[in-house]
Amino acid sequence: MPEQSKPILSVKNMSVQFPTLSGVVNAVKNVRFDVGREKVGIIGESGSGKSTTGRAIMRLQPDTARVVADEMRFEDVDLLAASEADMRAIRGSRISMILQDPKYSLNPVMTVGEQIAETVILHERLGKKAARERTLAMLERVNIRDPQRVFNLYPHEVSGGMGQRIMISMMLISSPSLIIADEPTSALDVTVRQQVLSILDDLITERNIGLIFISHDLNLVKSFCDRVIIMYAGRIVETIDAARLDEATHPYTRGLLEALPSLDHPRDRLEVLKRQASWAEA
Numbered sequence: 001m002p003e004q005s006k007p008i009l010s011v012k013n014m015s016v017q018f019p020t021l022s023g024v025v026n027a028v029k030n031v032r033f034d035v036g037r038e039k040v041g042i043i044g045e046s047g048s049g050k051s052t053t054g055r056a057i058m059r060l061q062p063d064t065a066r067v068v069a070d071e072m073r074f075e076d077v078d079l080l081a082a083s084e085a086d087m088r089a090i091r092g093s094r095i096s097m098i099l100q101d102p103k104y105s106l107n108p109v110m111t112v113g114e115q116i117a118e119t120v121i122l123h124e125r126l127g128k129k130a131a132r133e134r135t136l137a138m139l140e141r142v143n144i145r146d147p148q149r150v151f152n153l154y155p156h157e158v159s160g161g162m163g164q165r166i167m168i169s170m171m172l173i174s175s176p177s178l179i180i181a182d183e184p185t186s187a188l189d190v191t192v193r194q195q196v197l198s199i200l201d202d203l204i205t206e207r208n209i210g211l212i213f214i215s216h217d218l219n220l221v222k223s224f225c226d227r228v229i230i231m232y233a234g235r236i237v238e239t240i241d242a243a244r245l246d247e248a249t250h251p252y253t254r255g256l257l258e259a260l261p262s263l264d265h266p267r268d269r270l271e272v273l274k275r276q277a278s279w280a281e282a
């Protein structure tokens with residue numbers, strides 16, 4: 001298989017369970033998917049297992065969680081067999097995660113520049129001066145106009161959109177091959193969202209990175225991603241090219257599409273999704 005079309009990530013029959021006081025929660029059930037150098041959206045309603053899937057790939061589950069799979073392979077790494085030390089070396093360097101709110105992901109008592117620089121000091125053993133230069137260049141790459149000034153700001157001093165661009169800098173500075181973005185723009189207003197998405201898009205294309213984009217915004221995923229995985233109650237009910245989403249056949253996907261408001265074809269009433277128990281079964 002040519003290098004370019006080889007999957008970066010291959011997940012085969014992965015399930016995630018959480019034992020709780022009221023019984024076992026089967027958060028993810030037997031999911032199977034590959035991610036190549038492409039943008040793959042995962043959509044589904046709240047509780048459908050999207051974030052749990054992303055965190056299981058990063059091996060960031062609570063200790064009580066049970067993750068089983070036939071295979072979870074990231075490039076040359078068997079994620080099921082990797083030690084915690086192996087995972088620490090991979091996280092933030094070869095696989096990065098961008099979360100919804102940078103305020104919770106950034107350390108409040110360190111300047112944003114120091115935090116970004118720390119990534120390359122840690123993973124690439126760069127000296128302080130070289131790390132600072134790389135950081136300033138990366139901040140400039142995400143369209144931050146005055147990187148010298150922004151380098152010295154603390155997380156509470158930056159706006160939501162700038163915070164997310166800082167997160168993108170931090171997550172991309174080590175040139176990962178896979179990014180998992182979990183609702184990365186949900187906290188932003190529409191114009192800032194477009195700017196952040198366009199920066200992310202450019203960097204992903206330019207560096208040939210694979211992206212898993214978790215969202216419950218069907219319209220966003222449809223326009224931003226190449227392929228879409230639709231989850232319902234822990235299962236993948238359908239995987240389809242984003243350009244062909246309107247031709248989706250699964251009744252859950254059809255229901256999601258029909259529940260979307262449209263400016264071109266306004267309707268008096270939006271459809272309410274009617275669920276069937278069989279969608280959650282094998």
Ligand SMILES: Nc1ncnc2c1ncn2[C@@H]1O[C@H](COP(=O)(O)OP(=O)(O)OP(=O)(O)O)[C@@H](O)[C@H]1O
Nearest residue numbers: 018020025027045046047048049050051052053062
């Ligand atoms: N640590 C945990 N302990 C117990 N149950 C959990 C835990 N984390 C997640 N769950 C359960 O797993 C299921 C899937 O949750 P998950 O957060 O993956 O859904 P999601 O699709 O990402 O939802 P959202 O869009 O609201 O983030 C839910 O029923 C949730 O309550």
